[in-house]
Amino acid sequence: MDEKRATDLFGALSQETRLKIVRMLVVxxxxxxxxxxxxxxxxxxPSNVSFHLKELERVGLVTATRESRSIIYTAAYDHLADLIRFLMEDCCAGRPEICAPATAVAQCCVPDGRGTSLNSETA
Known part of the structure; x- marks a missing residue:
């Protein structure tokens, strides 16, 4: 991931409602x-959430799927993981043991949806 892409993702997440939405969809x-x-x-x-979901979809942090009359939104885990990797790629000047707690958190969820919550109050 390049810095421009990371900036776009962080820009979308820098709004309180959008950050809340992404966290809800991760859960x-x-x-x-x-x-x-x-x-x-x-x-x-509904109109407000539609505005925010469209922005999150535009940058690739959520995906939308039509199911009957509903649109189902899901977190784009691959793009969220890429963002975490971007932040951690040059971690701790070559001393990975310092970053071990952060990288363990980044691997908290597995692809089938099981995993642990980073914040048990929101789970």
């Missing part, structure tokens, strides 16, 4: 959440 796992459920859980109007 929701691969089943994701319908747009209406995202709006309700985030405490914002």
């Amino acid at each position: 929701a796992g691969p089943d994701g959440m319908a747009a209406g459920a995202v709006a309700e859980a985030a405490g914002v109007s």
Whole structure:
């Protein structure tokens, strides 16, 4: 990942509602959440959440899938993992033992959706 791409992702995450949405979708796992459920859980109007979801989708942090009359949004775990790797790639001047706690957290979830929450209050 280059710095421009990282800046785009961080820019999208720098807004409070969008950060909350991404965190909710990470917790929701691969089943994701319908747009209406995202709006309700985030405490914002459907039009407001639609605006934020479109921005998150534009930068690739969430994906949208139509299921019947609903649009289901899921976190783009691969892009989130790339962002974490970008932050950690030159970790600790070649002393990986210093970064071990951070890299362990970055590997908390496995692809099938099981894993641990970083913040048990939001899980």
